[in-house]
Amino acid sequence: GEDVEQSLFLSVREGDSSVINCTYTDSSSTYLYWYKQEPGAGLQLLTYIFSNMDMKQDQRLTVLLNKKDKHLSLRIADTQTGDSAIYFCAARGGYQKVTFGIGTKLQVIP
Amino acid sequence: DGGITQSPKYLFRKEGQNVTLSCEQNLNHDAMYWYRQDPGQGLRLIYYSQIVNDFQKGDIAEGYSVSREKKESFPLTVTSAQKNPTAFYLCASSIKASGQGSQPQHFGDGTRLSIL
Numbered sequence: 001g002e003d004v005e006q007s008l009f010l011s012v013r014e015g016d017s018s019v020i021n022c023t024y025t026d027s028s029s030t031y032l033y034w035y036k037q038e039p040g041a042g043l044q045l046l047t048y049i050f051s052n053m054d055m056k057q058d059q060r061l062t063v064l065l066n067k068k069d070k071h072l073s074l075r076i077a078d079t080q081t082g083d084s085a086i087y088f089c090a091a092r093g094g095y096q097k098v099t100f101g102i103g104t105k106l107q108v109i110p
Numbered sequence: 111d112g113g114i115t116q117s118p119k120y121l122f123r124k125e126g127q128n129v130t131l132s133c134e135q136n137l138n139h140d141a142m143y144w145y146r147q148d149p150g151q152g153l154r155l156i157y158y159s160q161i162v163n164d165f166q167k168g169d170i171a172e173g174y175s176v177s178r179e180k181k182e183s184f185p186l187t188v189t190s191a192q193k194n195p196t197a198f199y200l201c202a203s204s205i206k207a208s209g210q211g212s213q214p215q216h217f218g219d220g221t222r223l224s225i226l
Contacts, residue, residue, distance in 0.1 A: 031214075043200065044220050088153070100153040102151065
């Protein structure tokens with residue numbers, strides 16, 4: 001089955017850019033998603049990218065996809081304290097199954 | 111507003127007791143999912159349903175059961191056979207489980223189950 005890997009923790013200063021990285025193993029993955037989870041809540045869809053794209057920008061969020069290396073990143077510009085949360089990468093692979101990463105906890109230091 | 115409602119938010123279970131977690135959606139989605147979230151383990155798929163009256167086991171179905179009698183409802187029962195049920199349970203839905211388009215999953219706010 002597919003593996004989706006992320007680092008566990010990232011700490012940035014308020015106002016800096018955050019970059020959260022993710023790798024996946026299934027080269028046939030069609031869509032890749034980023035979700036945000038705040039404490040005690042469900043997952044909120046932030047953005048997604050189709051595998052034939054290499055970049056997608058949505059306000060402060062930029063997604064970069066390197067399909068050759070199976071590497072996905074989420075850049076948050078001008079990171080705010082409200083961005084502190086766990087960020088999940090997910091890949092939709094074979095048989096349309098969606099596999100989630102373990103989540104990266106983003107800590108924003110004021 | 112359309113969305114997914116999970117209830118209750120907190121649930122306590124005694125040893126040997128079955129409990130049922132509710133999940134209702136008014137998004138008119140065909141597919142629904144149940145995930146279990148444990149610290150440091152991400153999300154693991156318990157069961158999913160692509161259409162009414164049909165459901166399939168996910169990666170960790172043992173000790174759980176589901177039903178899908180209505181499109182908008184997908185309750186999860188945690189049975190006494192589940193030896194380590196303490197976790198955060200998340201329900202999700204998508205337009206379809208397969209086919210074209212991005213079809214992202216939309217999540218409820220979760221139910222935290224604890225053992226007394």
